[in-house]
Amino acid sequence: MRLIFDHGTLVLLEAPERRFELIPGFLWDPRIALWRAPASRYAAAVAALREYGLPLVDEVVSGAGAAPAGFCEIGLRPYQRAAALAWESADRRGLVVLPTGSGKTRVALALIAAQRVRTLCLVPTRALLAQWIGELEAVHGGPIGCLGDGRQLLEPITVATFESAYRYMPRIGNQFELVVVDEVHHFGANVRDEALEMCTAPLRLGLTATPPGEPALTRLRALIGPVVYALGVGDLSGSYLAEFELVVVPLGLDREERARYAAEQRAFTEVRRAFRRVHPESTWQEFVAFAAQSPEGRAALAAWRRARKLLGFTRAKAAALRVLLARHRHDKVIVFTADNAAAYAIAREQLIMPVTCDVSRRERERALEAFRSGALRALVSARVLNEGIDVPDAEVAVIVAGTLGQREHVQRVGRLLRPAPGKRAVVYELVTMATSEAWQAAERRRGLAATHVVPA
Numbered sequence: 001m002r003l004i005f006d007h008g009t010l011v012l013l014e015a016p017e018r019r020f021e022l023i024p025g026f027l028w029d030p031r032i033a034l035w036r037a038p039a040s041r042y043a044a045a046v047a048a049l050r051e052y053g054l055p056l057v058d059e060v061v062s063g064a065g066a067a068p069a070g071f072c073e074i075g076l077r078p079y080q081r082a083a084a085l086a087w088e089s090a091d092r093r094g095l096v097v098l099p100t101g102s103g104k105t106r107v108a109l110a111l112i113a114a115q116r117v118r119t120l121c122l123v124p125t126r127a128l129l130a131q132w133i134g135e136l137e138a139v140h141g142g143p144i145g146c147l148g149d150g151r152q153l154l155e156p157i158t159v160a161t162f163e164s165a166y167r168y169m170p171r172i173g174n175q176f177e178l179v180v181v182d183e184v185h186h187f188g189a190n191v192r193d194e195a196l197e198m199c200t201a202p203l204r205l206g207l208t209a210t211p212p213g214e215p216a217l218t219r220l221r222a223l224i225g226p227v228v229y230a231l232g233v234g235d236l237s238g239s240y241l242a243e244f245e246l247v248v249v250p251l252g253l254d255r256e257e258r259a260r261y262a263a264e265q266r267a268f269t270e271v272r273r274a275f276r277r278v279h280p281e282s283t284w285q286e287f288v289a290f291a292a293q294s295p296e297g298r299a300a301l302a303a304w305r306r307a308r309k310l311l312g313f314t315r316a317k318a319a320a321l322r323v324l325l326a327r328h329r330h331d332k333v334i335v336f337t338a339d340n341a342a343a344y345a346i347a348r349e350q351l352i353m354p355v356t357c358d359v360s361r362r363e364r365e366r367a368l369e370a371f372r373s374g375a376l377r378a379l380v381s382a383r384v385l386n387e388g389i390d391v392p393d394a395e396v397a398v399i400v401a402g403t404l405g406q407r408e409h410v411q412r413v414g415r416l417l418r419p420a421p422g423k424r425a426v427v428y429e430l431v432t433m434a435t436s437e438a439w440q441a442a443e444r445r446r447g448l449a450a451t452h453v454v455p456a
Contacts, residue, residue, distance in 0.1 A: 002057045003046070005174035008198025010037045010045060010060065023048045039173050040223065043202035060200055061174050068156035070141030071113035079231060080107045086229040087111060087205060093225030095184060095206040099233045100411050104207040105132070108180050109139050111205060112157065117177035120201065121159045124183050127361060132159045132182070162192050169198040178203040181224065188216030188223070196223045210410050233413065244413065244425035248441070250433045251316040261435060264307035271300035311437045312401040313342040317430045318349065324398050324428055325350055325378065332371065332394040335380040336412050338401035343382045346400070352378040355385055385412075399429045401437070 002013040012020065012035040020026045025041030028034075037045055042060060049056050076084065083096045084107055092115070098104045112119050121136075123129050126149045136144045136157060145158030147168055154172060179199055184206030187193055196204075206224040211217060217227075253261060275287050282290075291297025325333065337343045340356045347354040353367045353376055370376040372393070379385070399412060413427055431441045 001049075001055055002059055003049070005039060005060045005200065006036075008039050008170040008173050008194070010039055010042060010200075011035070023052075038197045039200045040197045042174075042200035061177075066156060067116055067118060068112075068140065068142055069116065071116075072139050072141075074106065074110040074113055074139055076106065076110055077103065079236070080110070083107050083229040084111055084114075088114075090225060090228040092178075092203045092205075094204075094228035095208065095211060095220065095224060095226065097208055097211050097227055097230035099231065099236060100209045100413075102231070102236055104209070105135055105182070108182070108205060108207060109135060112136075112178065112180065113139065115178055115203060117203065118175060119157045119178040119180060120165070120172075120176040120199070121157070121180045122162055122165050122182065122195070123159060124162050124186055126161060127364070128182060129159055129161055130361070162186065162195065166192055166195040169195045173198040174200045176201045178205070180204075181206045184208045184220065184224065185210055185212045185216075188212050188219040193219065193223060233410065244427060246413070246427045246429060249320055249428055249430050251314065251320060251430055252433060253435070254315055257310060257314055261307055261310055264303040264310070265436075267303035268300045268307065271297055307436075309339070309341075311432050311435055312338040313345060314432060316432070317400055318346075320430055321346065321350070321398060321400065324396075325352075328396045328426075329377065331377070331396045332374070333378040333396040333398065334385065334394050335378065335398045335400060336385070336402065337380065337382050340382050342400060343380045346380045350378070350380075352376075352380050355379050355381040357383070395425055397425070397427045399427065401430070402440075 001015050004011050004013060010025075011029075011032075012026070015035060020035045023035075023037070024044040025037035026035045026045065027037070029036040039060075046056070046058060046060075079098075080103055083098065087094055087096060088111075096104060096107055098107070108121070112121075121132055123132055129146065129148050133144050133146060136159065140157060142157070143153075143155045145153045145155030147154070147158060147160035147164040149161070152168075154175065158176075160168070176199065179196070179201040181187065181196070181204075185208045187196065187206075189212070204224040206220065211227060211230075212220070252258075271291060272287065275290055276282065279286065279290075288301065291301050321335065325335075335343075335346060335352070337346065340354075340358065343354050343356055346352065353370075355364055355367055359367070367376065367379065371379055397412060402412070429441060431438055
């Protein structure tokens, strides 16, 4: 009986006429009249087949290539060592949850060096692709492979974007023993999960500052493993992360804005309430799917989007931002907005550099280097700087608006928490009172444990 890798799955060839439902993941495939299982079940399937005493020729990982070598020593802080030990003690599968700026990547680098097996690192963006390749080259003397940004090079250690991994995994899913997933919260609830299902790697490490809730977390337990180590911002603030203060700045709407907001909210709320009366346990996604099927529902969603856009950058927020930028003109400041339109409006009015998805990687790198050197004192961004990208030290953040909830908020605050002697970061959150933004802002702040929140 032979076990082979076939387009991201395992297939049993020359199997005896018996049922294999008890072997993890195997199902009968009538198209080819053979037993097939997801590649991610490889280790469990081989162990079960051997436990049953079945003769097996394992051809899944044949010709995978040599293991990587040539790592330099990687020093870790005590909590980073604890995270690495927790992962190794959990059968080398699981999620490590650490705040932005606390060195999750360094934990992964140390574990890659310690395991010394063929490793595939998955990242969400091309910017992180380049960043991870640079980090690996700093600690590993051998070549680093790359899948993404126009490159297709496989090496014992390879970095790939999520999209490239999804595209190439049917061909390369049997060539790695360890898979590391940065910003793993992007998995667990969408088609990207198939990339992990098509990979035979028995060792799996997920990194995030903000793990997803259920049911995505249950899905990640199956794909990567359970949460094996977790610390929040409050656990490290003042020791390994800079101390910070979150200042809530309550603002209002002027008469014209209040009238527009009330009209848009009324149009949305009428449809939303009618739906909730019939479906009281419904989710937002279910409401959107329902609303999209009728002219009234589509009009309600359009009104909701207009109301959110209005709150994203009100006249009071523009005035408050002018005051804050003047107050901190000698500090390094990052301004976060809800969308690119607001970011560009601020960039034009305040003459500060925008960093958005429309800005090329080369231009973004020049801007970040100028910010690092002090040639630029302020940046404005919608989402590009939310996660992953290594942002230079900053002392002040102004959160003009957000759209992605608690996870986005934790990531944005983390941009400021790289420690420095005597550093105490300040985060200003501009909140429009008597609107939906007020309670949404309160929900976002729940993700910050032991945070010092003061009124403006």
